[in-house]
Amino acid sequence: MKEQEMEKEEKVSKLQWFLFVIIIPLLFTITLALIITTIAGVNVFDIAKKYGADLPGISQLVGSKQPSSEQALKENMLEKQATLEEKTAQVKKLETEVKNKQSEIEALKKEIERLNAQLESQQQTDTSPTTEAKKLTVQDVAQMYGEMSPKNAAAIIPKMSDQEALNILAILGSEKAAAILEKMSPEEAAKYTALLTKAAQAANN
The missing domain is CATH 1.20.5 (Single alpha-helices involved in coiled-coils or other helix-helix interfaces)
Incomplete structure (x- = not known):
């Protein structure tokens, strides 16, 4: 029993010695250093963060955000x-x-x-x-007068120019032209007969 008590006392005395000789002076020294550096305007934590960031493992603990x-x-x-x-x-x-x-x-x-x-x-x-389709030829006009009665043709032809009348009478042919001339006045019939005669003479020459 005495030996166990002595061992306990030795352990307690060693712990007290470690506490009073190492831990307490170390804490006091660290506290004093922090106070002095703080008064001097030095931020110890910033410095520790700066240098600790370069160390593997510590960089993950210090200053990590x-x-x-x-x-x-x-x-x-x-x-x-x-x-x-x-x-x-x-x-x-x-x-x-x-x-x-x-x-x-x-x-x-x-x-x-x-x-x-x-x-x-x-x-x-x-x-x-077309214009050509709508345009009547002298033959078409003469044919229309040939289909008229000689009396009606005799009344209309004298109202034309001498050349137009001559062209129609020449195309109608002698028989139809003679029937028309019979229905004209003697003066008109003589006039157109003379024109037809001149045209025939000119054609023969």
């Missing part, structure tokens, strides 16, 4: 803003493409209208009678 919630929120907002700007750019691009397509559509509509107008004009030209 996790992004704050405010910083994370800011980064999230920046990311959302970048996405929004990208989407806005895409929308503007699509709007430009739509405007270009609308311009192309309008141009095509105008071209279609122009072609339709050109086609209608062409159709009207094709269906309308």
Whole structure:
């Protein structure tokens, strides 16, 4: 029992000696050093953080910071803003493409209208009678007078110029022309007979 008590006393005495001789003076020295450096304007913690960041393992303990919630929120907002700007750019691009397509559509509509107008004009030209078709020849006119009664033809021909009347009577032939001359007055009949005679003589010469 005495030996156990002596061992306990030795352990207690060693612990007291370590506490009073090493721990307490060391703590006092550290505290005093901190006070002196603080008064001198030196931040011991900043220095420890600076040199401790270069040491493996300690750099993770000293001065390490996790992004704050405010910083994370800011980064999230920046990311959302970048996405929004990208989407806005895409929308503007699509709007430009739509405007270009609308311009192309309008141009095509105008071209279609122009072609339709050109086609209608062409159709009207094709269906309308030509100038040559509408133009009557002297033979056609003479034929009309040949189909008239001699009396009616005799009333109309003197109203024409001498050349027009001569052309019609010459084309009608002697029999039809004689029937018409019979229905004219003697003066008119003599006049056109003389014209026909001159035309025949000129043709023979």
